[in-house]
Amino acid sequence: MSSQTQPPLSDPPWLMGLPSPYYTDSHRRWQKACRAFIEENLIKNAMAWETEETLPGDVWEKFTAANMLIPSMPAPLPVEWLKKLGIQDILGAVKVEEFDYTHNAIYTDEMARSGLAGPSGSLTTGVSFGIPPLLKFGNKQLQERFMPELLRGEKRICIAITEPSAGSDVANIQTTAVKSEDGKHYIVNGTKKWITNGIWSHYATMAVRTGGLGASGLSLLLVPLLNYPGVSMRRLKVGGQISAGTTFIELDDVAVPVENLIGVEGMGMRYIMTNFNHERLQIAIGATRQARVALSAAFEYVMKREAFGKALIEQPVVRHRLAKAGALLESLQAWVEQFVYQMTKLTKEEADVELGGLTALAKAQAGIVLSECAQCAVLLFGGNGFTRTGQGEIAEKIYREVNGVRVPGGSEDVMLDLAIRQLVKNFKNKTKMLERPRGSSKL
Structure with missing residues (x-):
């Protein structure tokens, strides 16, 4: 087409x-x-x-x-x-x-x-x-x-961070990895929840607690999953993204070779946060397209659907809804494209500092825009948008996926707060570099 x-x-x-x-x-x-x-x-x-x-x-x-x-x-x-x-x-x-x-x-x-x-x-x-x-x-x-x-795709892997009591609060992870007496294995105990792809995965890049409380006690470990002793998994029924295989994982004295430690003990939080930037940008890009699908489907529907003797598109209130949602969508598209372009010009280290907070903000805004566009589509489809089959099926399905953008990868409220804290931190660091050295008249 x-x-x-x-x-x-x-x-x-x-x-x-x-x-x-x-x-x-x-x-x-x-x-x-x-x-x-x-x-x-x-x-x-x-x-x-x-x-x-x-x-x-x-x-x-x-x-x-x-x-x-x-x-x-x-x-x-x-x-x-x-x-x-x-x-x-x-x-x-x-x-x-x-x-x-x-x-x-x-x-x-x-x-x-x-x-x-x-x-x-x-x-x-x-x-x-x-x-x-x-x-x-x-x-x-x-x-x-x-x-x-x-x-090569011969084996599958997932990322396993979230737990029943530790979602966006990553520093509160409870799953433990304690070295065995002979020092050859980490013995892993705990649970992971809402793990996408987990049910099919041979391995998980997993956040575990190898030390004390807080972020400094976290490490990353490559943990075997499928058919591995001590590991049990079951699929979770979620509101949207059902085919993605959301999984609950239980780990009961799972023996993982110490050679499976990723990087250095105690550096897990830093590794996780670095990985989050890519995840949040991916979520923002995908959500922008989902919003577009919802809105374009609504456009197509109102141009052919008649009510009160004329096509819905002839109703000012319909055009008003489409205009509001469309403006949000194209503004988000422009921001995401600018963001991606900046990623092509900055080094990984520069991007982590300069764009870390903005990545969180883009992810949060994408969820807000998707919510508006999905709701617009459902309302314009009317009863068809509330039906799981038929011509409004796509609007109904996308609407159920909105919270799958607003919560995973860092929930919306946490992302909004993180974005501002990171921007303020960058500002303070940069202005501190401009301060006069004590006892000197030079900048």
Whole structure:
């Protein structure tokens, strides 16, 4: 479908034929290749799979065979590892060494084009958030043991941070990892809750308490899951994103080799916070597309639905609702694109400092905008938007997924507070550098 025949707001402006400073020929080639592959292998069946609450196993195999889960990792990609495994490019559209954060954002956007976070999340969440800590902080020996099978998709991984009593309050994690008497294993005990992909995962990049109370007692550990002694898992019924495999994990004297420690004991909180920045930006990008799907579906519906003798689009109140939601959506789109561009220009260290607070703010704002757009769609669909089947099904499903954006990855209120605290901290650090040294007239 060309941009001329699509309902308004169906795609971001740059894909509707309007100029943009952010996208190169490489990005445009990548978007076309992404859309073709993802449409065929995910989008066209996503609604049915979400209703069935799981994806067929061959979907994972198709994506891994095409190396199409690797683009969910943060840019730059692990080029040395990929080339060692014979992976030179993705879909023949972009070389792995050329892949930047804009390529990543395009992929994330296309994966969310069904309007549902579950089908795509069931494939990407573990790769996107479980593998990066191994790459950034794991030693060479740990990477050699696990990276080949994870990057090839032979084994699956998840990220396991959240617990029943510790969601956004990461420093309060209770799961313990105590060294055995012979010093060869960590004995892990505790529970993890709301773990996406957990039910299918062979491993978890898991936050555990190896020391005392507070953030300084946390570490990251690669914990075996599937069929491993002492591990039991069950799926949780959640309001949205059902096919993503949200899982409750119980750990009862689970013996994990000490060699599975990621990085250094006591540095877990720092590693987790670094990983959160990528997660929150991914959530913001995906939520922006979900909001777009909801609003464009509503546009299409009100242009053909008649009431009181004329199409709904002829009613001023309908146009007013669409205008308010549309303005929020396109403002968010512009901010996200600017944000992604900044990620391509800053080093990882610079981005963590300068954009950490703003990432939290973008994630929170994405949830707020999605809520407004989803509610707008449900109201304009009327009774059809309150029905789980039929022409309003997409609006009903997206509306149920709103809180899956506003809570996970750091709940909205925590993100809003964190954003301002981080911005104030940066301001104070920068102004302190400008203070006159005591006893000196020089700046």
